Amino acid sequence: MSDPVAVVEDEVLGKVLGAMEERGLDVLVPMAPENLAYASGAAPPSQKTVRSRLAGAIIPVDGADTEVFTVKLEAPLVRSQSRLDRVTAYEEFAEHPIDVLVRSLRDRGLLDARIGVEAAYLPHTDFERLSTALPGADLYLADSLWESLRTIKTRSEIERIRQIGRAAQRITEECVRLVGPGSTERDLGNLITERYHQAGGDVLTMLVVASGERSAHLNGPPTDKVLQPGDVVRTDVIGTSGHYYSDVARTAVVGEPAAEQRKVYELLLDVHRRCLEAVRPGAISSDIYAIYHDAMAAAGLPAYHFVGHGLGVTLHEDPFIDPLRSVALEEGMVLCIEPLTSIDGQFGMQVEDEVLVTADGCELLTEAGDILRIGD
Amino acid sequence: MSDPVAVVEDEVLGKVLGAMEERGLDVLVPMAPENLAYASGAAPPSQKTVRSRLAGAIIPVDGADTEVFTVKLEAPLVRSQSRLDRVTAYEEFAEHPIDVLVRSLRDRGLLDARIGVEAAYLPHTDFERLSTALPGADLYLADSLWESLRTIKTRSEIERIRQIGRAAQRITEECVRLVGPGSTERDLGNLITERYHQAGGDVLTMLVVASGERSAHLNGPPTDKVLQPGDVVRTDVIGTSGHYYSDVARTAVVGEPAAEQRKVYELLLDVHRRCLEAVRPGAISSDIYAIYHDAMAAAGLPAYHFVGHGLGVTLHEDPFIDPLRSVALEEGMVLCIEPLTSIDGQFGMQVEDEVLVTADGCELLTEAGDILRIGD
Numbered sequence: 001m002s003d004p005v006a007v008v009e010d011e012v013l014g015k016v017l018g019a020m021e022e023r024g025l026d027v028l029v030p031m032a033p034e035n036l037a038y039a040s041g042a043a044p045p046s047q048k049t050v051r052s053r054l055a056g057a058i059i060p061v062d063g064a065d066t067e068v069f070t071v072k073l074e075a076p077l078v079r080s081q082s083r084l085d086r087v088t089a090y091e092e093f094a095e096h097p098i099d100v101l102v103r104s105l106r107d108r109g110l111l112d113a114r115i116g117v118e119a120a121y122l123p124h125t126d127f128e129r130l131s132t133a134l135p136g137a138d139l140y141l142a143d144s145l146w147e148s149l150r151t152i153k154t155r156s157e158i159e160r161i162r163q164i165g166r167a168a169q170r171i172t173e174e175c176v177r178l179v180g181p182g183s184t185e186r187d188l189g190n191l192i193t194e195r196y197h198q199a200g201g202d203v204l205t206m207l208v209v210a211s212g213e214r215s216a217h218l219n220g221p222p223t224d225k226v227l228q229p230g231d232v233v234r235t236d237v238i239g240t241s242g243h244y245y246s247d248v249a250r251t252a253v254v255g256e257p258a259a260e261q262r263k264v265y266e267l268l269l270d271v272h273r274r275c276l277e278a279v280r281p282g283a284i285s286s287d288i289y290a291i292y293h294d295a296m297a298a299a300g301l302p303a304y305h306f307v308g309h310g311l312g313v314t315l316h317e318d319p320f321i322d323p324l325r326s327v328a329l330e331e332g333m334v335l336c337i338e339p340l341t342s343i344d345g346q347f348g349m350q351v352e353d354e355v356l357v358t359a360d361g362c363e364l365l366t367e368a369g370d371i372l373r374i375g376d
Numbered sequence: 377m378s379d380p381v382a383v384v385e386d387e388v389l390g391k392v393l394g395a396m397e398e399r400g401l402d403v404l405v406p407m408a409p410e411n412l413a414y415a416s417g418a419a420p421p422s423q424k425t426v427r428s429r430l431a432g433a434i435i436p437v438d439g440a441d442t443e444v445f446t447v448k449l450e451a452p453l454v455r456s457q458s459r460l461d462r463v464t465a466y467e468e469f470a471e472h473p474i475d476v477l478v479r480s481l482r483d484r485g486l487l488d489a490r491i492g493v494e495a496a497y498l499p500h501t502d503f504e505r506l507s508t509a510l511p512g513a514d515l516y517l518a519d520s521l522w523e524s525l526r527t528i529k530t531r532s533e534i535e536r537i538r539q540i541g542r543a544a545q546r547i548t549e550e551c552v553r554l555v556g557p558g559s560t561e562r563d564l565g566n567l568i569t570e571r572y573h574q575a576g577g578d579v580l581t582m583l584v585v586a587s588g589e590r591s592a593h594l595n596g597p598p599t600d601k602v603l604q605p606g607d608v609v610r611t612d613v614i615g616t617s618g619h620y621y622s623d624v625a626r627t628a629v630v631g632e633p634a635a636e637q638r639k640v641y642e643l644l645l646d647v648h649r650r651c652l653e654a655v656r657p658g659a660i661s662s663d664i665y666a667i668y669h670d671a672m673a674a675a676g677l678p679a680y681h682f683v684g685h686g687l688g689v690t691l692h693e694d695p696f697i698d699p700l701r702s703v704a705l706e707e708g709m710v711l712c713i714e715p716l717t718s719i720d721g722q723f724g725m726q727v728e729d730e731v732l733v734t735a736d737g738c739e740l741l742t743e744a745g746d747i748l749r750i751g752d
Contacts, residue, residue, distance in 0.1 A: 032427075044595075045582050045595040045596075045597065046582065046691075048424075049582055049614070049691050050690075050691060050692050051496070051497070072681075073594040073680070073681075074593075074594055076592070076593045076594075076720070077594070077595065080593075091681060092681055092682075093681065093696070093700050094681070119499065119500040119501045120427070120499050120500075120501045120502075121427070121499055122499060122500050123495065123496050123497055123498060123499060123500070124495040124496075124498050124499070124502075124504075125495045125496045125517075125519075126496075126500075127500035128500075141501075186574070190570055190573045190574055193569055193570065193573055194569065194570045197565060197569055197598075198562070202597060203580075204579075205425055206421050206422065216452070217450075217452045217453045217456075218449040218450055218452075218453070219420075219421040219422055219449070219453065220453055221421065221578060222573075238425070304449070305448075305467060305468055305469065305470070306468075314426075315426060316426050320469070322469060324469050344452070
């Protein structure tokens, strides 16, 4: 019980089997990378880079003889990652992964079973191939089952998210102190990248380093633009460690902040703290969004269409903290709360922390403070 | 005409429109990230990380009023990237991107048109939403149209691939000299990562640093494993710069290579050179594969199921150099030639170069030599 990986295994597989029973499923076949990783621990590296190399797991409702199927060349790695009972390898080009899946279902006597598949993930041609091969099956669209399961994190998931999230915060704070006017966005990006990997980060999926007017662009990667005195610099360290995401955004300014910059930042930080104070079990997501939206409207500043989202094996997952959905928060959710404002042609600012919903409120996994200073 | 980006634009869009005319298409809608980037220059960063943020382009066969649609938050960035006439932004959650696409087709009077879409990319639910909204349309499955178009590179594409490929080679050679016995795979990975970004690489999609027995695992990311004297270290620098991939694998050994290691490497390098000598217009892909396969069989070493593949805006694209397909090579193709062998429980070795098919043979974009040495 002291091995955190074993705890993840027990808790996650138990949750999966329980959800299957509730829905009367005979077998569940996660094929989206995040669901495969969540259910099995396996993440075939080229599943995301070579689209035809489909991979997945086969999880019968009795929890026996669970299986991962993956392209043969990555089978040794997948064997070392997977917590399920066995790994089936298919030969790329010679065998179609959907046929390999169907063969295993046939061997298990599950051709006519109630099978949970992901229609919002599987490409149309693959879905068609599967449904054509299983004319007697009851294909259950399990996309939302997975989303719902993943919303409440296990203890081990929380520790993994905490660890890489705190690293992302520390690295950002360290690296902005190592650059100055004349450095480029890429210099700052390279420093963050190097330290993120040193801290155990596997992939920096989407690193944002955007300065000056570029800070108003969302999701801008670092460029050769030189940091100028007076520039706002927005960073967002989005990457993964052991399948789990970090997503921590910070705002810095080069030199002395102008009065307007200081004012906007302090407004954002105040809104951020008020949103965080509202995070507790039973709080309604759209009410938290309203705190942000109303404050921005009162200040005449543009608001973003959400102010938070779940974080886990995907970057954005339920619950979204937006005006369209009124979801009651629950203990064990991990959220990013990230008020931002983008003034086109001027600057964009953002304060983003990761937070765990606890029994009676929330616990900050990261914690933003004053605006960061560059070259000062 | 001296601006390489402008050249890409003219050549690529012309090729796209020509292919549409040949197939009688009224409009083409690339939504796979690689086809959108190829056709428009636009790569919304979160298109790959947040699955619901679909993006695409609308390219009518007359080449007029071409359009990119993307999630609103990334529209400023996409505007700065796109070569097409306009960018349409949709509000996440409030509007479904498929509905935004359908609205534009309606405004253009193209609801009943012959429309090229990607069924091997679009998730089943999105494809169903599109086909339900377009009952009168003739949906043409354009996946192979794009693959075929992208096979022959324009001059500017070749320059982009050359630049980041040569950087990948140089960086590998430099970084193996900076580590030694006692360094970890991650130390080497961090060095490569930092320099890759300094060289203009945007994303290291899949960096392989695998030592000792791990070198026999395909696609193994760097771990905390310590490099030991006698370890084979296999690297593969897979990433992108301006949407175009590098894919350059090298084999190193820590200290003095053992006789068996030297023998296997020299065999691979010899096979590699013989494959490269065979690359010219008209050469048949399966014949080149046979050079590799037969040599490995004669030596009693395991062969991989392909020895090469096209490289461009995706990592693996046509033509594949494997036993199953007999494709005649053509001038302007860019290939990776990558003989490898993996002896489970011992080591894996690989030699991979990028090569351009020229009018009368080929030009090496990168060039492997003797086995690399670590700590020697």
